[in-house]
Amino acid sequence: MGRRGKPSAPGALLFISHLDDPAAWKRELTSRIPGLGYRVGPGLTDADDVEVALVWAPPPGELKRYPNLKAILSLGAGVDHILNDPELPRGVPIARLVDPMLTRLMSEYVLLAALRHHREFDVFERHQRRRLWEYRFPPDAARRRVGVMGLGVLGADAAAKLAANGFAVQGWSRRPKRIAGARTYHGPRQLERFLNATDVLVCLLPLTPATRGLLDRRVFAALPKGAFLVNPSRGALLVDDDLIEALDSGHLAGATLDVFHREPLPRDHPFWRHPKVLVTPHIAAAGYPETAAPQVAENVRRALAGRPLLHPVDPEAGY
Amino acid sequence: MGRRGKPSAPGALLFISHLDDPAAWKRELTSRIPGLGYRVGPGLTDADDVEVALVWAPPPGELKRYPNLKAILSLGAGVDHILNDPELPRGVPIARLVDPMLTRLMSEYVLLAALRHHREFDVFERHQRRRLWEYRFPPDAARRRVGVMGLGVLGADAAAKLAANGFAVQGWSRRPKRIAGARTYHGPRQLERFLNATDVLVCLLPLTPATRGLLDRRVFAALPKGAFLVNPSRGALLVDDDLIEALDSGHLAGATLDVFHREPLPRDHPFWRHPKVLVTPHIAAAGYPETAAPQVAENVRRALAGRPLLHPVDPEAGY
Numbered sequence: 010m011g012r013r014g015k016p017s018a019p020g021a022l023l024f025i026s027h028l029d030d031p032a033a034w035k036r037e038l039t040s041r042i043p044g045l046g047y048r049v050g051p052g053l054t055d056a057d058d059v060e061v062a063l064v065w066a067p068p069p070g071e072l073k074r075y076p077n078l079k080a081i082l083s084l085g086a087g088v089d090h091i092l093n094d095p096e097l098p099r100g101v102p103i104a105r106l107v108d109p110m111l112t113r114l115m116s117e118y119v120l121l122a123a124l125r126h127h128r129e130f131d132v133f134e135r136h137q138r139r140r141l142w143e144y145r146f147p148p149d150a151a152r153r154r155v156g157v158m159g160l161g162v163l164g165a166d167a168a169a170k171l172a173a174n175g176f177a178v179q180g181w182s183r184r185p186k187r188i189a190g191a192r193t194y195h196g197p198r199q200l201e202r203f204l205n206a207t208d209v210l211v212c213l214l215p216l217t218p219a220t221r222g223l224l225d226r227r228v229f230a231a232l233p234k235g236a237f238l239v240n241p242s243r244g245a246l247l248v249d250d251d252l253i254e255a256l257d258s259g260h261l262a263g264a265t266l267d268v269f270h271r272e273p274l275p276r277d278h279p280f281w282r283h284p285k286v287l288v289t290p291h292i293a294a295a296g297y298p299e300t301a302a303p304q305v306a307e308n309v310r311r312a313l314a315g316r317p318l319l320h321p322v323d324p325e326a327g328y
Numbered sequence: 329m330g331r332r333g334k335p336s337a338p339g340a341l342l343f344i345s346h347l348d349d350p351a352a353w354k355r356e357l358t359s360r361i362p363g364l365g366y367r368v369g370p371g372l373t374d375a376d377d378v379e380v381a382l383v384w385a386p387p388p389g390e391l392k393r394y395p396n397l398k399a400i401l402s403l404g405a406g407v408d409h410i411l412n413d414p415e416l417p418r419g420v421p422i423a424r425l426v427d428p429m430l431t432r433l434m435s436e437y438v439l440l441a442a443l444r445h446h447r448e449f450d451v452f453e454r455h456q457r458r459r460l461w462e463y464r465f466p467p468d469a470a471r472r473r474v475g476v477m478g479l480g481v482l483g484a485d486a487a488a489k490l491a492a493n494g495f496a497v498q499g500w501s502r503r504p505k506r507i508a509g510a511r512t513y514h515g516p517r518q519l520e521r522f523l524n525a526t527d528v529l530v531c532l533l534p535l536t537p538a539t540r541g542l543l544d545r546r547v548f549a550a551l552p553k554g555a556f557l558v559n560p561s562r563g564a565l566l567v568d569d570d571l572i573e574a575l576d577s578g579h580l581a582g583a584t585l586d587v588f589h590r591e592p593l594p595r596d597h598p599f600w601r602h603p604k605v606l607v608t609p610h611i612a613a614a615g616y617p618e619t620a621a622p623q624v625a626e627n628v629r630r631a632l633a634g635r636p637l638l639h640p641v642d643p644e645a646g647y
Contacts, residue, residue, distance in 0.1 A: 118466075124436065125440060150432075287449070288461075
């Protein structure tokens with residue numbers, strides 16, 4: 010190897026995220042790809058060497074500044090935070106993050122939220138504020154039907170973990186899919202039947218033009234009385250006012266929300282004060298540099314070599 | 329069979345519980361044991377036919393009223409609610425309830441409580457009251473050490489479920505025990521080492537003279553700063569004031585309590601208003617008549633026939 014001399018240095022990677030740690034990612038990636046340039050944006054000047062971008066929510070117009078960009082890699086499972094850039098450079102391949110740790114965290118969040126509603130900790134928290142002791146016979150998870158919308162990597166894993174912990178699980182997806190141990194439905198025509206048989210609705214759909222505002226009053230009306238909503242996907246899937254109406258009418262019994270139309274959730278938003286809503290600050294899942302780096306490094310190598318990416322995104326479908 | 333004529337009717341069962349459904353238990357037991365008399369107490373007169381008692385927290389002095397009692401069967405996993413009767417008839421065998429559903433419910437409660445602390449839902453609930461959005465990078469369950477005290481049927485199952493859901497699990501018991509996938513400690517001399525390495529302490533010990541008041545300031549001091557307590561066992565294991573002191577000093581970060589010295593928890597008890605304590609009304613687990621009945625029916629048959637009971641209790645050890 011040494012005889013051929015030092016290979017020409019690979020290009021540089023541009024890192025942009027206000028949530029992830031640039032130093033940890035630098036450590037993981039430069040150790041795997043010797044010579045990789047590593048630059049933290051946004052707003053670099055003189056950046057012709059940037060060939061790959063690893064990003065969470067880059068500012069609109071940012072990515073078009075890099076003329077030699079060969080790939081855009083998401084730091085999240087979703088890519089709506091990239092695709093919503095109206096000036097996104099066309100034709101640059103995009104890949105999502107598939108990180109076993111991110112998947113594990115998401116399923117854990119979903120399981121916790123489902124268990125919390127199922128075992129009525131939400132009710133007992135409200136009772137505690139009134140110092141009310143009210144015994145309830147503990148319910149059977151096998152009779153609690155959890156319906157998972159979206160059966161990609163995240164939805165399929167969440168469904169499996171919910172089933173492993175005793176819930177009656179079913180799934181719905183845009184296109185037909187099978188998952189072990191759970192009945193599946195697909196497409197708009199089977200949505201109502203799926204919802205009719207769902208006591209805890211878990212949304213793990215990507216945000217696309219087709220899913221924006223999907224969680225609306227018609228969806229809630231199709232759920233049985235007393236059902237719950239868990240949304241750790243994207244805030245724009247939900248019509249906030251419709252959820253509040255469904256909760257206030259008593260049709261829905263509670264909601265666990267991790268994502269919102271605007272984040273941080275504005276202080277005057279009614280979700281903050283709603284007794285049946287639990288707000289968490291977009292913490293359901295995150296990419297861990299240690300666990301995601303092997304796959305990201307492979308995609309960086311592929312991008313630099315002009316080869317097809319793993320986990321590519323179809324910009325038309327939005328996921 | 330018919331040739332021998334109708335067998336003599338078996339004796340009667342006495343049912344006592346203010347939490348369980350006498351009709352459901354009657355249905356399950358009389359369908360399994362034809363001819364079984366079924367009487368609901370306490371306070372029966374003329375009860376010489378009672379040969380078996382199926383009880384939760386019978387009033388003190390109650391069980392000595394039945395001169396032909398051959399067995400006392402608990403409606404719960406613990407038997408302290410029977411053994412604390414100072415006039416308990418001596419020499420009558422006692423059995424605990426081993427119900428796969430009760431075990432499942434208990435492990436589910438423990439998993440939920442551990443996940444809720446681990447994923448900081450307790451923190452986010454407090455933040456929500458202040459409308460505070462504070463992002464925290466999601467923590468890794470593999471680095472959260474859950475220590476289970478008590479490795480009987482319930483403790484062993486809880487440890488397995490916690491491990492299956494990604495936690496780092498270890499166990500402690502009075503006598504040496506092994507459980508799959510978890511390091512175990514035993515006896516008073518290894519208690520401190522166990523506690524030093526426990527971030528979430530789960531108490532599934534029986535209440536006995538040896539365990540009363542075990543969860544005290546020395547135990548809390550041996551836990552790492554920021555640890556949590558989960559107690560779904562019995563309230564009398566805990567020294568309430570020591571827990572409050574450990575929480576208020578900031579050494580412990582939170583507690584989930586299902587059981588209390590007095591139940592219902594008195595309205596003036598400080599746990600109700602403590603921001604780091606979640607109070608649930610003794611709902612962690614219960615015997616389901618449908619799932620527990622086969623084992624209870626077998627013990628009723630054994631008692632009527634004078635044979636040894638399943639899951640017998642050693643009154644000296646208290647479990």
